Amino acid sequence: MNSEQQYLNLYFQVHQPRRLKKFHFLDVGSDKKYFDDDLNKEIMNRISKHCYLPSNELLLKIIDQHPELRITFSISGTALEQFERYAPQVLHSFRQLAETGSVEFLGETYYHSLAYFISNEEFIEQIGLHRQKINELIGVSPTFFRNTELIYSDVIGSTVAELGFSGIYIDGIERILKGESPNALYRHPEKELVLMPRNYRLSDDIAFRYSDEHWSEWPLTGKKFASWLYSIPSRDRIVNLAMDYETLGEHKKVESGIFDFFQDFLMAILHDNRIRIVNPSEVSKLLPAEKVISSERAISWADDARDLSAWLGNDMQRDAFGSLYKFHDFIVRSENRKLVDTYRHLLTSDHFYYMSTKKGADGTVHQYFSPYRSPYEAFMNFMNIISDFELRVKKKRRRTVFREANEINSLVA
Numbered sequence: 370m371n372s373e374q375q376y377l378n379l380y381f382q383v384h385q386p387r388r389l390k391k392f393h394f395l396d397v398g399s400d401k402k403y404f405d406d407d408l409n410k411e412i413m414n415r416i417s418k419h420c421y422l423p424s425n426e427l428l429l430k431i432i433d434q435h436p437e438l439r440i441t442f443s444i445s446g447t448a449l450e451q452f453e454r455y456a457p458q459v460l461h462s463f464r465q466l467a468e469t470g471s472v473e474f475l476g477e478t479y480y481h482s483l484a485y486f487i488s489n490e491e492f493i494e495q496i497g498l499h500r501q502k503i504n505e506l507i508g509v510s511p512t513f514f515r516n517t518e519l520i521y522s523d524v525i526g527s528t529v530a531e532l533g534f535s536g537i538y539i540d541g542i543e544r545i546l547k548g549e550s551p552n553a554l555y556r557h558p559e560k561e562l563v564l565m566p567r568n569y570r571l572s573d574d575i576a577f578r579y580s581d582e583h584w585s586e587w588p589l590t591g592k593k594f595a596s597w598l599y600s601i602p603s604r605d606r607i608v609n610l611a612m613d614y615e616t617l618g619e620h621k622k623v624e625s626g627i628f629d630f631f632q633d634f635l636m637a638i639l640h641d642n643r644i645r646i647v648n649p650s651e652v653s654k655l656l657p658a659e660k661v662i663s664s665e666r667a668i669s670w671a672d673d674a675r676d677l678s679a680w681l682g683n684d685m686q687r688d689a690f691g692s693l694y695k696f697h698d699f700i701v702r703s704e705n706r707k708l709v710d711t712y713r714h715l716l717t718s719d720h721f722y723y724m725s726t727k728k729g730a731d732g733t734v735h736q737y738f739s740p741y742r743s744p745y746e747a748f749m750n751f752m753n754i755i756s757d758f759e760l761r762v763k764k765k766r767r768r769t770v771f772r773e774a775n776e777i778n779s780l781v782a
Contacts, residue, residue, distance in 0.1 A: 374606075398757065403711065428472075439472070439648045441649060446479030446498060467507050473649060474503055477496070478495040482713065483680060489528060519538055519611075523559070527557070530557060536564070538566075538609070540567050545663070554657070572609075591634030592634075682725060
């Protein structure tokens with residue numbers, strides 16, 4: 370172990386929700402489908418063309434020249450489903466990346482959901498479903514974890530450790546670091562679990578500020594960004610950069626120069642021995658996680674608040690989430706695979722994100738991702754679906770009660 374060596378981890382989140390159809394009040398009680406799969410296909414094809422395929426091709430080319438490069442991905446189950454259905458060529462390119470041995474894939478909740486806040490059992494079930502899916506499609510078994518939107522607390526960390534994961538990503542925010550640097554590894558207060566904080570300032574320089582012409586550092590070049598990493602004090606041993614993969618080519622269009630920036634940045638690092646690019650399972654063996662950090666309340670990487678308010682911050686969001694919560698026990702016990710799958714797709718965090726009424730920069734980001742004209746439209750559309758879903762659940766419950774009554778009568782007879 371080189372006591373002076375500094376490390377860099379590059380982690381990308383890959384996620385696409387299953388977006389909902391426009392569902393009017395008069396559609397409640399009909400047989401109308403909930404999910405707009407035509408729109409989902411259109412968006413998947415567009416992002417595959419702009420981001421996934423060219424980005425994966427670029428990484429494969431660089432890894433072929435520099436097999437020492439390391440990249441980390443977390444791909445949600447809903448994204449994997451849509452790759453299977455609409456973009457098998459993207460799935461193939463991720464398999465190719467996995468086969469290089471240079472890429473590590475993380476575990477997460479299958480439905481990119483707020484499952485933990487339904488129940489610990491639901492959280493564990495969705496993690497298991499994701500493990501199965503990514504092993505089936507990519508051929509890997511994750512050892513590090515990334516919860517939906519980097520949502521983390523000590524109790525979440527405890528569950529993740531008990532499931533056998535060796536580490537988890539968190540956001541490196543000041544209120545939990547309490548004066549410590551985000552550029553280090555930390556330990557869970559009670560479990561054998563490595564905590565990897567994201568350097569959110571440097572990550573957001575790429576994810577948000579890269580194309581901002583009013584930013585004092587614009588235009589940002591790969592070499593300039595690499596120089597910022599070289600200027601980090603040697604006592605800071607690991608920098609974790611994490612962002613949506615769609616930053617490359619989708620959020621930041623090819624015309625912005627984002628691919629040239631990314632390639633120039635990687636090549637600058639790879640041609641210099643000062644910083645070694647690593648994956649989480651590697652760096653956790655190379656660096657000690659000596660200090661403990663703790664967060665009793667849930668944190669995330671979303672919005673300036675970096676808490677749960679992006680999804681549960683207003684009455685609409687809490688009402689929508691609570692409406693799903695009341696169905697949970699019956700639906701899971703029903704063992705009706707179609708009903709359970711529909712329910713879990715409705716738990717995807719994006720549906721609640723669209724209902725945010727935040728203003729300013731946060732509100733602009735929420736609106737950018739939303740397919741709705743307003744958060745109120747998102748709420749009404751979702752609640753119309755919930756009203757219809759409740760009718761279907763009640764119908765299923767009546768059938769279950771009727772069947773159980775007949776079984777009891779037959780036994781008595």
